[in-house]
Amino acid sequence: MPGFNGDFHFKKALDMLVRGVFPSIGKLPVRDITPAPVLDILTKTVKRGAPTVAAEAKRTLSGIFELAVATLRADNDPVWPVRKALPANKTQHKTALTTAQIGKLLNDFDNHRYGYQVNFCMQLMWWKLARPSAAAEAEWDEFDLEKAVWRIPAQRMKARKEHVVPLPRQAVEMLKGLHAITGNRKHLFPGRDDRNAPLSAASLRQALKVLGWSGAYSPHATRTSGSTRLNEMGYRPDAIEAQLAHAEPNSVRRTYNHATYLDERRVMMQAWADKLELWKQEVAGEAC
Structure with missing residues (x-):
């Protein structure tokens, strides 16, 4: 995202999301990103059978936009309006191996x-x-x-x-x-x-x-x-x-x-x- 630099805590998660997120919104100025493409990204991730990745992507994206708003790079968090559009990601308890x-x-x-x-x-x-x-x-x-x-x-x-x-x-x-x-x-x-x-x-x-x-x-x-x-x-x-x-x-x-x-x-x-x-x-x- 042009103009969106800085040392912040989301770098690790961003690295994980580059392939899935940046191809569609990575070239847009952060202020121009709207809820529609965000929902599209998250919905496609769920449909391909990765609800946990979608949930992590939603949290990470929201954190990025919260920081952008706090540093006057954006006016709002486009994740917020669509935050409840995805099905709940139920935690699966891991079974111990014998x-x-x-x-x-x-x-x-x-x-x-x-x-x-x-x-x-x-x-x-x-x-x-x-x-x-x-x-x-x-x-x-x-x-x-x-x-x-x-x-x-x-x-x-x-x-x-x-x-x-x-x-x-x-x-x-x-x-x-x-x-x-x-x-x-x-x-x-x-x-x-x-x-x-x-x-x-x-x-x-x-x-x-x-x-x-x-x-x-x-x-x-x-x-x-x-x-x-x-x-x-x-x-x-x-x-x-x-x-x-x-x-x-x-x-x-x-x-x-x-x-x-x-x-x-x-x-x-x-x-x-x-x-x-x-x-x-x-x-x-x-x-x-």
Whole structure:
């Protein structure tokens, strides 16, 4: 959009929407965009079977226009009049994978023909029970391999609070090997088309589709699966919630959790990484 520059929080979402949105309205001055083309974009997205993408596009576009109005680049938000024209996007709760399914999934990734980056990213996500974007967009300066910790900065966390993650032995070994390949880059997993940008989380979904996991597993189900299995392994819910970076409403308790559970989480996540290896080996043994 000509004349619409500036550093704002919507850049990441804009990058995701360039293909779907900019071809139709990208060349228009932001002040000239009306509700009709916005509704057309969102409706077409829903009709092609992507209601979640449409909902995200609606929120993102509205945020852009709100900023445009606040900075006197536009007179109104054209999303507002059509905001209720789309069907409600119902949240689908992710089903936890069984231990056998987890082993098969990770074993499939070990043996696929995709690049090492997709495999390592999937492994890191499971070792840490991180959100797909947190793993895919990880940066080298967030890691201290000597202390075996990963400090995800606040700006990359959903709750906008720094999250300290203990690294199991397997993750440290993998990262040391990876550093010899991409350590001169900003990101652990540089993008395929732009090596200065991170790997897209969409690459994980594409790999899942090729491997036959599409529909049976979503990367977002990793955390649900981890939480379920760690509870079965007998670990305290408070430590599991702290590992998943779920917000604690009580500020005193939140501070206590952060200070107390790191050592407990370190033991827990090493045991988790060991279980992942065991489940992979069991699947591999059955295949022989």
